[in-house]
Structures are given as structure tokens and as C-alpha cells.
Amino acid sequence: MSPLFNWDTWDLTCLADTHRMVGNAELIWEFGEILNPVWRVVAKEVVLALMAPTHEAVLECPFAERRVRSPRTSHRYRQRLTEWFNWLTEQGVTKLVEVTQEMCEAYLEKRSWSIPTPDEPSRRLEPETTSEHVYCMKLVTWYDDLLSTDGYRPGFTPWPGKTSAQVVGRKNARSENRVRPLPDEILQPMMETCLYLVNVVGPHAAALQEDCRAKTAPGAIGKTATQGDAPLVRRLLDEIRTDANPLPKLSDKQMAHRYSQLLVRGNRVFVKDPLGPLAWTHMARLIGAQRLSNDLRKLLQPELVQLAAQVGFERPWGRYAPLIPRASDSELIPWTLPLVEEELRVLIDYVLSACLMVTSALTGMRSSELHELSVGCRRTEKTLTGQSVRFRLAGRLIKGQRFGGIPDEWVVIEQVDTAIALAERLVDRPPGKALFNSIELNSRLGNLRNWLEKSGTRERWGLPVIPEGPVSARNLRRTLALAIAQRPGGLLAAKVALKHISVATTEGYAATPGGSQRLFLADVEEAEEENRLELTVEAFREAQAGLLPSGPGARHLIEAFHHVDAELKEAARSDPKVLKDDRHLESLLRKVAMTLHVGAANFCWFRDPSKALCLKLAGTPEAKRPLVGMCDSARCPQATHHLRHRPVWLGQITTIDTFVESPRVAKGEKTRLRHERDRAERVVAEIDAAAPPALVGAH
Missing domain, CATH: 1.10.443 (hpI Integrase; Chain A)
Structure with a gap:
């Protein structure tokens, strides 16, 4: 049943189109938490207006929100309004007309600090957190024409002329992505572990689970095997004896729990019981029941003791696990040790x-x-x-x-x-x-x-x-x-x-x-643009320090850097303040950075498509981007090599040497590879010639 407006509890759990991130707690709205009954009506009217901005009554409010707020967001605003109204009640305020700017500032200061925990001081919260409290205080003003029971005094607005973000000093949400990437020292082992579990362990685990489901039928739930089911159990015992399979065993945790229960009862027989490790429940499920009655256990105990002496006990699942390669050394090992369910x-x-x-x-x-x-x-x-x-x-x-x-x-x-x-x-x-x-x-x-x-x-x-x-x-x-x-x-x-x-x-x-x-x-393109600018600034700083680029496009890049350097020197003479950070330098280099396309072994400064060797080879001179995979940076007039690329070219030389020395590589192919090696050596020599010897030795 849909909730009515005058109810203090609105249950919206049957709301249509609810997506899975919405929890039931977010759809049960307790307006009764607001201590002042008059302000419960205010909160109801505000949250309804947020969800229905095109309603005629809401459209008459000149400052009302014009975008639809989701039930999740409205629920969060309801919580903030509840906190604000109850704080006012604690201060002795009974009507919203009594609210002053000083009260708003006092409440914001209270909400700007975290809830203290034992042995730890409170910390000031981020502006992104506190701005929502300011926003909800302002909501009452925006919907003043709609409210039927109470409201602020005419003309009063908390922090007039300022947005909630300006009040708390929150930066523009669109400016910089503040989410930090996961460090490589966590990412690499995490991904190696997860890929191993998915690709190597996972298929075996799924197969074992399917086998477990097949052998423990759902019909077992609720059924207790009695003495009349003794033939079924004896047939199972015969199969175990014939196949020389161990009897099902409890896990160490289950055995410790069983032993502790017996000790509480003052019974120490368990430690000497030859059937102490037996998983009775597992035995029952194998015959289609959930448990074995005490009478049936006593009836079968002599046969089970005799069988246990012959075959022993072992956890029931994964006893004969297929072999898989270890992640570290590829040694073949069973994918799992025996398990209980x-x-x-x-x-x-x-x-x-x-x-x-x-x-x-x-x-x-x-x-x-x-x-x-x-x-x-x-x-x-x-x-x-x-x-x-x-x-x-x-x-x-x-x-x-x-x-x-x-x-x-x-x-x-x-x-x-x-x-x-x-x-x-x-x-x-x-x-x-x-x-x-x-x-x-x-x-x-x-x-x-x-x-x-x-x-x-x-x-x-x-x-x-x-x-x-x-x-x-x-x-x-x-x-x-x-x-x-x-x-x-x-x-x-x-x-x-x-x-x-x-x-x-x-x-x-x-x-x-x-x-x-x-x-x-x-997001990728934004990060790519930032990275191009960082690499361009880095290349400029290296050139300033005497670490010049090499390659066919080096001369044009150095000329561009000289032009930027001259502008920086002029700025230093006319307005020294602009050199306090890299902002001015980045603005000067931004146009150069926009032409940069990063390759694994070179930088491509794609200024003129008609000069791009890759586009000529591909027959697409009108393309807007270079074909980095077809780049021949040793010949392209827009490619440069930097010290960071030296290890890549050295690695190519090492790889080519391996193939040239191999007797399996054809003679003609070796000739081609030697030409490739000569080119790689020439690129490395050019990089070394353009860099100070001390830096070359470090790489």
C-alpha cells in the first residue's frame, strides 16, 4: 500500500524501477524522527517538491530546484533536515521564524567536525561533506511559498548571495579528479591473485561445487533418516568399502566445536570415540536426508567403527583434486586440499x-x-x-x-x-x-x-x-x-x-x-591530455638542463622550446610573480602538448599530417591522428627520442641479438634483423650524444 502524506513513516520499498544500489533502509522514511511535529510537515513538503519539480505548486516557487531529485538523494536531504530541525529544538527554538544567521553558522561549525572516537581527536570534515548541510538549510527558503505550517521569517536566507559550495569553500566538482589511482604495489599482486583464481582455480572450484550440489539433493532438507533407512546407509557403506574411500570427516573447526560442547556437558568420551571425527550430517545428505536419528546411529555404530578402522577419515570434497601449476614456479600441485562443504x-x-x-x-x-x-x-x-x-x-x-x-x-x-x-x-x-x-x-x-x-x-x-x-x-x-x-x-x-x-x-x-x-x-581522454602536458613540460625542463631530444623531429621541437623559453624570460622581466609555479609555463606549452602522441619508443609531435610518415605508408594523408603502431620514428620528421626511450631501444637490440644467434631463424630474416639492429643502435647513439654522460650512465 502506498504511504499517505499524513503518515510519519513512508515505506517506498515497492517503488517501481528501483535499481540495486538502493537499500531498503533508504526507502523507509521516518519523519517521526523530527521532534517538532510542525517541522515534520515542512520536511515532507520539501522532499516531495524535490522529487516533483514540475508540479504546479512547485513551479510557483521562483528559487525551487528544477531538476528531479531521486528518492536516494531526497532521503539523504530528509536526514539532513531532520538533524537541522532537531538541533534547533535542542537550542530551544520552536518556530522557524526565530532562526538567525548566527544559529546557521553555529550549526555548520558543529557539523564541520567528525564524531569523536575513543583516544582520537575530532577532525575537520571535507567541504564536500559539509556543503550538503548548508544546502538543506537553504531549502526552507527556496520552498517558502510552498510550506503550509512554518518557515523562516520573510526575507531571511542563510548566507544570502552565496552558494553552499562558496560557504564551505568547496572547489568546482568539475575541476580536478581527486580520486587517487591504486598504487602499483597493491594493484599488481591483487590482479595476479585474482586472475589466477579466475583462470586457474575457478573452473575447478565451479566443477566441485556442481558435484557437491548434485550429490546433496535439495530434498534432504528437513528429513530425518530413521532405522527404516538403515538399508540405504548400509548400501552407502558398501560403496565406501569397495572403493576404499575414507569416511567423511569434520573440519578442525567443527571438531573443536563438538569437543567444546561435550566438555560443557561434562562428557569426555568424545576424545576416545572412534567415530568422533565422523561428519554425520554429510552421511545423511548422501542418502537424501538432513540428519540421522540417534536410534539409527546406535544401530550402525559397530559397522561404522569397523569401516573407520579400514578406510579412516578424510574431508569429503576435493579428495582427488586435479593438478594445476603454481603461480610462482609452475610446479604442478593439487588445486585444493580436501574440504568440507x-x-x-x-x-x-x-x-x-x-x-x-x-x-x-x-x-x-x-x-x-x-x-x-x-x-x-x-x-x-x-x-x-x-x-x-x-x-x-x-x-x-x-x-x-x-x-x-x-x-x-x-x-x-x-x-x-x-x-x-x-x-x-x-x-x-x-x-x-x-x-x-x-x-x-x-x-x-x-x-x-x-x-x-x-x-x-x-x-x-x-x-x-x-x-x-x-x-x-x-x-x-x-x-x-x-x-x-x-x-x-x-x-x-x-x-x-x-x-x-x-x-x-x-x-x-x-x-x-x-x-x-x-x-x-x-575520463581517459582527460587523463591523456594531462599526461601529454606533463610530458611536454618534462621535455622542456630537460632541454633547459641540457638534455636535448634526438631524432628527425628534434630540431623543430627545440625551436619551439626556445620560443617558449624566450617568452618566459620576458615574463620574468615584466612580471616576476608568474614564475612562482608552472601555470604560465603550462599555458605556453599547451599548444605544443596538444600535438603530442605518446609511443612506446618515441614521442610523435603530430603538427602536420602531410609530413607524417605513418599516414603516407598507410595511404591516409587526411587522417586526424597518427598511426602510432606503424611509426618508423627513425625516419619520421615529426618523431623525437628522449632519454626515457633509451631502455626500449636497448631492449630491441637484445631481442634482435637473440633471434640472430638462433639457428632456427632463416638467413634472409637474419639479414633483415641486422638492418633493424643497426637502426636501433643509431637511435641509441643519437640519444647518448644529446644527453650528458652522467645521465646516460644512470639509464
Whole structure:
């Protein structure tokens, strides 16, 4: 039943189009928490107006919000209004006309500090947090013409003429992305571990779980096996005896719990009981029951004792585990030690966490988009040539859309498709159900890290130690954007090529220009622009220090730097203040930076498409971007080499030497490779000639 306006509790849990990030607690609005009954009506009228800005009564309010606020946002504003109104009540205020600017400032100061914890001082909160309190105090003024029970005095506005952001000193949200990328020392071991769990361990874990489900039928729930079921149990015992399989054993934790219960009862027989380690419940489930009655246990005890002496006890699942290569040295080991069902469920949950983290790290999806992934979301299609497959994930775009979001698709790489396919096997849910119930990556990774260490599984699988540190979908998204922008052709983590991710992102933008992947590509392009400017400033500073670029395009670049240097010197004479930071230098170099395209072994300053060697070779002189993969930087008049590129060319020389020395390489191919080597040596020599000897030795 829909709630009525005069109710103090509004239950909106049946709201249509609710997306999965919305919790039930956000849809149950307790206006009764407001101590003053008159102000409960004020809060109701304000939150309704926020959700219905096109209503006739709301349109008459000249300062009202004109964009629709979602129920989640309105719920949050309701909480802020509740806190503001109750603080006023504590100060003895009974009517809103009594509110003064001094009261608003006092309340803001109170809300600007964190709730103190034992042995720790309070800390001042970020402006992004406190601005919402200012915003909600102003709401009462904006909807004054709508309010029926109370309001501020005529003409009063908290902090008149200032926005909530200006009041608290919050910077423009669009200025700088403040999300920090995940450090490599956490990212690399995390991804190596998660990819190992998904690609190596995961398929075996899924198969074992399916075997467990097949052998423990749902019909077992609630049934107790009695003496009449003794033939079924004896048939099972005969099979165990024939196959020489051990009897099912409890886990160490279960045995300790059973022993502690017996000690509490004053019974020490358990330690001498030959059937003490026996997992009775597992025995019952193998015959289609949930438990064995005490009478049946007593009847079968002599036979079980005799059988235990012959075959012993062992945990029931994963006894004959297939071999897998260790991550560290490729030594073949059983993928798991024998497990009880509870331990198998724990293992499955951690593999599912690995699937989630791989998906988040290699797609750049937001938490809301990860939440919307459902069982059956995978889409695969062959290209027109039929030579390759494109992988897509169907979901919903939530941020910036109407409540509930809109359908959307992500183009992803094969590793992500593999992770999602494995997750669908692990959860075993009907199509359309949520794939990941929780997107708390930080807690998931912490639990995975602790389990790997405490169980000894990390060392047995040869996995690296994952350092502690905050992990979220936001910093993984930022990490991926920066990695694509700053490391062309490099690796995000073991076995994952960034260029493939970049291609998938671009294809996703082309397929759905307004979708999530277009927004992610915008983040990548922004990071790429910042990186180009940083590299250009760095190249300029190096040239100032005498570390000049080399290569066919070096002369033009040095001339551009000389021009910028002259402008800086002129600025230093006319207005020394502009040299306090790099802002002036960045503005002078921005035009040069816009032409920079970063290659793995060179910088391409794409000033004139008609001079680009790659476009001439490809026969596309009208292209707007260079073909970095076809770059011959030793001959292109717009390419430069810098000291940072020296290791790449040295690596090419080493690789060529390996092939030249190999007897399997044809003689004609060796001749071609020697020409390539000569060119690489010439590039290295040019880099060395343009750099001070001390810096060359450091590289």
C-alpha cells in the first residue's frame, strides 16, 4: 500500500524501477524522527517538491530546484533536515521564524567536525561533506511559498548571495579528479591473485561445487533418516568399502566445536570415540536426508567403527583434486586440499570476489553499474570477417539518468567475459538475478587477503602478498583511465594488454555513444591530455638542463622550446610573480602538448599530417591522428627520442641479438634483423650524444 502524506513513516520499498544500489533502509522514511511535529510537515513538503519539480505548486516557487531529485538523494536531504530541525529544538527554538544567521553558522561549525572516537581527536570534515548541510538549510527558503505550517521569517536566507559550495569553500566538482589511482604495489599482486583464481582455480572450484550440489539433493532438507533407512546407509557403506574411500570427516573447526560442547556437558568420551571425527550430517545428505536419528546411529555404530578402522577419515570434497601449476614456479600441485562443504562455500565466495575485482579493474565500471550486472548479461558476437569475437556485457547506466537508469552495454575484453561466465556458474541463479550481491571491494579484498594468509593457501599456490590499502571501484576506474592514457601498449597487470582494453573501450563508445563507456572514455581522454602536458613540460625542463631530444623531429621541437623559453624570460622581466609555479609555463606549452602522441619508443609531435610518415605508408594523408603502431620514428620528421626511450631501444637490440644467434631463424630474416639492429643502435647513439654522460650512465 502506498504511504499517505499524513503518515510519519513512508515505506517506498515497492517503488517501481528501483535499481540495486538502493537499500531498503533508504526507502523507509521516518519523519517521526523530527521532534517538532510542525517541522515534520515542512520536511515532507520539501522532499516531495524535490522529487516533483514540475508540479504546479512547485513551479510557483521562483528559487525551487528544477531538476528531479531521486528518492536516494531526497532521503539523504530528509536526514539532513531532520538533524537541522532537531538541533534547533535542542537550542530551544520552536518556530522557524526565530532562526538567525548566527544559529546557521553555529550549526555548520558543529557539523564541520567528525564524531569523536575513543583516544582520537575530532577532525575537520571535507567541504564536500559539509556543503550538503548548508544546502538543506537553504531549502526552507527556496520552498517558502510552498510550506503550509512554518518557515523562516520573510526575507531571511542563510548566507544570502552565496552558494553552499562558496560557504564551505568547496572547489568546482568539475575541476580536478581527486580520486587517487591504486598504487602499483597493491594493484599488481591483487590482479595476479585474482586472475589466477579466475583462470586457474575457478573452473575447478565451479566443477566441485556442481558435484557437491548434485550429490546433496535439495530434498534432504528437513528429513530425518530413521532405522527404516538403515538399508540405504548400509548400501552407502558398501560403496565406501569397495572403493576404499575414507569416511567423511569434520573440519578442525567443527571438531573443536563438538569437543567444546561435550566438555560443557561434562562428557569426555568424545576424545576416545572412534567415530568422533565422523561428519554425520554429510552421511545423511548422501542418502537424501538432513540428519540421522540417534536410534539409527546406535544401530550402525559397530559397522561404522569397523569401516573407520579400514578406510579412516578424510574431508569429503576435493579428495582427488586435479593438478594445476603454481603461480610462482609452475610446479604442478593439487588445486585444493580436501574440504568440507562449509570450506568449499568460503572458497567459492572468494573466487566470486576475484571475478568481481577483475571485472571492475578491467572495465572501469562504477559500483552502480557493477550492481546492475545480472545472470545472463554476457553477449558475444563475431565480427564481419568472422576472425574474432566481440564480448559485451548488458547492464544499466544509473548515474546522471532518471531513477532506475537506462539499458546500456559495455564492450569488454575476453578476460572479463571469462570472469563473468565463471561468476554465473558459481552463483547458480536464474537469468535476470543479480550477479554480485555486494560491491564492497575493500572488504572483499581484505577478507580474501586474510583467508589466503591464515589458511596457507597463498603460499601453497605461490601467490604474492597483497599489501593493505583502500580499494574501490572508483580508484580502479581512475587507475585504468590513467593506465590507458599514460602507458601505451603496456600492461595493467600480468597477462592483460592495455591496448586491448583501450580498443574495447573505444568500440563501446562507438556502439552506444551516450553510454557508460563513453563517459569512461572521457575520463581517459582527460587523463591523456594531462599526461601529454606533463610530458611536454618534462621535455622542456630537460632541454633547459641540457638534455636535448634526438631524432628527425628534434630540431623543430627545440625551436619551439626556445620560443617558449624566450617568452618566459620576458615574463620574468615584466612580471616576476608568474614564475612562482608552472601555470604560465603550462599555458605556453599547451599548444605544443596538444600535438603530442605518446609511443612506446618515441614521442610523435603530430603538427602536420602531410609530413607524417605513418599516414603516407598507410595511404591516409587526411587522417586526424597518427598511426602510432606503424611509426618508423627513425625516419619520421615529426618523431623525437628522449632519454626515457633509451631502455626500449636497448631492449630491441637484445631481442634482435637473440633471434640472430638462433639457428632456427632463416638467413634472409637474419639479414633483415641486422638492418633493424643497426637502426636501433643509431637511435641509441643519437640519444647518448644529446644527453650528458652522467645521465646516460644512470639509464
